[in-house]
Amino acid sequence: MTQLPETLDGWLALLEARHDQQIQLGLERVEKVFRESGLDLSCPVFTVGGTNGKGSVCAMLEAILLAAGYRVGLYTSPHLLQYNERVRVNGREVDDAALVEGFARIERARAATPLTYFEHGTLAAMSVFEGSELDVVILEVGLGGRLDAVNVIDPDCAIVTSVAMDHMEYLGTSREAIGFEKAGIFRAGRPAICGDPIPPESLVNRATELGAELQISGRDFGFSGDRTQWAFWGRNGLKRGGLAYPALRGANQLLNAAAVIAALDAIKERLPVPMQAVRQGMMLVDLPGRFQILPGRPTVVLDVAHNPQAAGVLAENLSNMGFYPETWAVFGMLADKDVAGVVQRLGGRVDHWLVASPPGPRAKPAGELAEVVSSVSGCSDVRVCESVRDAYEQAGKSAAEGDRIIAFGSFLTVAEVMKALRKQR
Incomplete structure (x- = not known):
């Protein structure tokens, strides 16, 4: 051996x-x-x-x-x-x-x-x-x-x-x-x-x-x-x-x-x-990345939701959070997932989509993700970003203090945002 x-x-x-x-x-x-x-x-x-x-x-x-x-x-x-x-x-x-x-x-x-x-x-x-x-x-x-x-x-x-x-x-x-x-x-x-x-x-x-x-x-x-x-x-x-x-x-x-x-x-x-x-x-009990709401403003929500059922639960949970003027989504999924089904479940709860490919060979390219998001959500603000970290940084710069940022779509997407948050400390 x-x-x-x-x-x-x-x-x-x-x-x-x-x-x-x-x-x-x-x-x-x-x-x-x-x-x-x-x-x-x-x-x-x-x-x-x-x-x-x-x-x-x-x-x-x-x-x-x-x-x-x-x-x-x-x-x-x-x-x-x-x-x-x-x-x-x-x-x-x-x-x-x-x-x-x-x-x-x-x-x-x-x-x-x-x-x-x-x-x-x-x-x-x-x-x-x-x-x-x-x-x-x-x-x-x-x-x-x-x-x-x-x-x-x-x-x-x-x-x-x-x-x-x-x-x-x-x-x-x-x-x-x-x-x-x-x-x-x-x-x-x-x-x-x-x-x-x-x-x-x-x-x-x-x-x-x-x-x-x-x-x-x-x-x-x-x-x-x-x-x-x-x-x-x-x-x-x-x-x-x-x-x-x-x-x-x-x-x-x-x-x-x-x-x-x-x-x-x-x-x-x-x-x-x-x-x-x-x-x-x-x-x-504590479980990072499952409808995890971080302290501070704007409000940041991390959720590993990566299929339509989980996205439906996320949508319901977002509705129960109260009023936020704007919601910014940092979004990345894998190619073998039902992207359209996930986007559809979020309905009109997202005002701005910042789309990126999570790391790894199974990731869906950001451009293809953006096409699905635009066609299914009907949202007029869908941005293609170089990386998940870039998407999160753009969301942080664009969101007002009273707004909400949600990062979701994959464990890999949430992990990239967590790494970015660690570097900010």
Whole structure:
């Protein structure tokens, strides 16, 4: 075996160069390397899938379980600023050394078996967790569910947050096809929580075929609330009232929060969580880039919304923010996304579009983005910018103090704005 990289940057460069195709669905290769590596996660595992809301649900679970005193491992993707964000132990990003050790272990185990960047990273994260004496692990699905690398683990509880149109070239061109893929993380005789109140029949049927203990939002659990507090209701007459709204902003967060409480209640025999921990976790949860409103003026909103459903939620959240004379959009998307669908959902809520290509080979060229924005939005002010950072700087110079700037369309777009903000400090 050739000499292995000694740094995290070295490993990431190697994995990026090794496979041109970033996505290769299928579990055979991952399962083989998983066995060869001798990995074993003996603690309870939550697996979280869905089109939108996965990150929020994972963040809430982590915050609540930490508040309850458990040692928690969290694996998410993609990252915004640095790879370490993907692997957290006890609420903190793991250091480079732990990741390097995990990557090396998987490299030795895989021999000649090819793994993608995501697959290698997923197994490396599990190696980190195995050596961290954890009480519980939370795994976020990267894409789909049935054939995603995290599905090599049998979860004690699986959550599907929502089912909408995204990644159609891999998952299918209908909600029914996509719902079947999402339901692949469910397991026989184990809790399967669906946070989508109108799930595709394929998801329900698949859960039945698998023998999973399916709970659906609005049927088996749900919520009610007023402007100051909300209440959860679940099976067997369970009611929990007087809950403060989650610290994560957005009209959709109660759907996510209710799914989280339903999941925790479903495995309470193995992981008991007091209500005080639920309340504390909901108040302290933090997730950058999800309807994140920054302090200062003009108001800046960061949102990784990159498909029509997420853009619709963003539009609703913007409407609930109050009055702003002008709204400036810093906008960049990937070429394989439904750009027209995203722009359409924002309707007339944007007065000025500053369009740029996010970094990377999958980005949609700014000129093509601008054409779609102009034709779909009907906005008269659509500007093509050299980069996302240039677009953000132009927005900052043009916006009045009372205006609003929203940066959205991709994790990469939001990450570029975050980097620009760091340089301003």
